[in-house]
Amino acid sequence: MTMLRASAAILALAAAPASAQTINALVWCDHTDPEFLAPFEEATGIRVNLREYEGTGAALALLEQSRPGDWDVLVIDGIDVPRVVEAGLMAPLPEGDLPVGDFFPEVVMEASTTRDGVTYAVTEKWGYNTLSFNAARVDPADMQAGLGALLDEEYRGRIAIYDYYLPVIGLAAVHLGLDTQTLTADDLPAIREVLFALREQSASVGEVVASQTALATGEVDVVVGGGEWLTAALSAEQPELTWTIPDEGAVLWTQSIGVLADSRNPEAALEFVRYVVSPEGQARLATSSCYWGMPANRMAGEHLTEEQRAALRWDEQDGYLARAQLYPAPDAALDAAMQDLWLEMLQR
Amino acid sequence: MSDRARGWGLVAPALLWTTAFFVVPFAVMAAMSLARLDGRELIWGVHWDNYAQLAQPHIARAVVVSLEITLTVTVISVLLAYPLAAIIAFRVPERWQRLALLLALLPFWTSYVVRSYSWLLVLSRQGIVNQALLGLGIVQEPVTLANTRLATVTGFVHFFTMLLTLTIYASLRQLPPNYARAAADLGASRLRTFVHVILPLTLPGIVTGAFLTFVLCIGDYVTPQILGGNNELTLPQVIMVQLGRRADFPLASALALVLMGLVALAYLLSSRWLRIDRV
Amino acid sequence: MRALSWLYLALLYAFILLPVGALVLFSFQDGRLPVPPFQGFSLRWYADVLGDRRLMAALGHSVAVAAGSSLVACALGFLAAYGLARHALPGSALIRAVLIAPIAVSTLIVGLGLLLLVNRLGLPLSLWTAGIGHVVINLPLCFAILYAAMGDQQRSAERAARDLGASEAQVIGLVTLPMLAAPLAAAFFLSATLSWDEFIIAFLLTRFEVTLPVEIWSLLRSGLSPRLNAAGSLVFLVSVAVVVLLEILVLARRRR
16 A cells, blocks of 8 residues: 555656646745645646745745746735736736635725836735633733733733734834834834833744644743634634734734746646635635635625634724735845844844 | 775766766855855855855754754664663663664654645644643643744654664674673673772763764754744755745855855864764 | 563663653544544544645655665675775775764755755756755765674685676675675665655655655644544654565564
């Protein structure tokens, strides 16, 4: 049996897929959920090869090191779309082809997804980096009060910080009353102080599963940088795990999808993008096993269950959006400085 | 064909493979460590910028953290594994020894990644260890064990105790049994027999195992990443951040060479007793 | 003293087996979280894992890479060991050192170096590149085991064969290889085990098709769930089954 499988795998290796109906996509982990992907592959016969990546820098390096035509679809942080568009990596998307009119207007992000009237990417999913917490163990009023309340002695050792520098730096900036979109190196010392103070209070800094585990097992009671993406999937089992947007605000994350300029299979790639932003595709992506998030397309609401909409706080989005700022989009130099600051904070 | 030519013909494939896929990559890495990244553009040449980064406290700290963890793990693992190997070799009846060893190596057969993850569950505040401590009344409140250095060290010690038990057992079994008996006949106490006869004879086995532990431990990314809670970063973690988030290959290469330097240092310090070709 | 030994043995076994026990126990968790309290027995996570196309594909890839890279490593290691043991070569100590060197280097360094090389050559990453990396780390092991196993017994048998007119290829195929069957098998399974469990090289050097540890790693990054326990337990059960099978085969052979 094993031998059979081994020889089958070797055969599969030898016959590297070169079929026209295969596309290669550089994505975030939520796209790897079979429940999201399988319906598309079955309906169209197009096979989607996926590769996950961590930071935009790594994605750019991967694209640079690949041969032209290796990649067809790119999922990327909404704020980083201009970087890839400027680098000439993205193909224009056909006008009026995608249902952008049905999108939540606040997350269309026209300023970054279009250039000179041409659209290069569309938002596919969004949400907040804010506070996730265990409502049975902390006072929700404290959470509403924001980061300041977490610096209280009472919360020492009960906090986890989500290990991604941009959103958490954004939260610190929001806490300081700064505009996240106009941050400069001069703002870093103040941000550093907030980060280091939070670090003093925290028990761990972790990625998605580590943060979820910490919260779910009672290791910590608050996750800074959390949000629906962290706790919505757990809410069915542990309804006390919830999230909010403090009065001081929080940061908004978006992820976009587009077709790469040198794609060898632009038709199939576009077909995939169409599926992703369709109401059905959006609903499946919103509740993907890796993490949940709000769908960009409002029509996806009809394909979500009552419980799913509640976990995502479907009906409270207006108030939330009003309080949220986009997370920082630093240039290369500021980005490097922020990453250094982050490493320094981790290493304390 | 001459004898020598035939010999070369036999050695050539392995030598070529190691050269092409180990020596050459290593040279590329060395060159890369001297390159510089300007924005996203790679500038080759001889720049010491990457090595200068070692002066940054958070990177220097990673070197220290890595060394501290690795040395702790190596020492504890040897101390735990030696008695276990000795008990299996000398107390467990001959026909059960294989089974005893297999049992001691059982967790080796789960996936490496999963093993670290299961420690996370065992050590969590609701985990088995805390439940036991609470149940026995040793503590009143759950203690924080996961996401600490203690957790990282526990995960490592778990793995390397298994590994060392195997290597030490092997060298204990190779001891000629009459040596110990002779020492006893000459009136040596158990302790003296151990210190003067058994220990020196098994030292190469111990040192070889300890060196392997050192190499594997200091270069490991998975265990500290899963169990350490990012409360301190080891050198491999810093290298992976450079790769995964910034794609800063020059800095990652320089740090990898530093890691390599630490391994080389360990090699020099232990080379007297090392028997790598007889692992 | 004796009682103390047994107590120590019991304690260490408890320590060694604890995480695996917890892993397997909570793979049967009837709930979304693999932590105490145990909410009841369920096999649904196993069904989930077995129905996961990517995970099953990764399993197949792991078997292929482990078998392929071990075969290559054993073949190269055997030829080199034979060449060095049976032919006087200048600088043979240096050659041995070069062949052994990769074992004394962290896999992270091997992986990073290969990644840089592959990038510079503009080649795509695939299971092949990961397999190449696995051969690099397994070759020293196979070489060392086989070199140590080439003793004088074989040498005289080989000489006898040669005196009777056998060519070098015949000597290797009909005398040396059969006599080295046991160490060859040991080298093969040891390197297959290492490759099966290896993470960082496979992580750095694969692209779409990944090996099992890499797939499990992405599961781990993507959400807490007893699925991970089930996947880990399955790997465990499969590996143990293979080990037990080998053990039985070896024992059966010894009895003969």
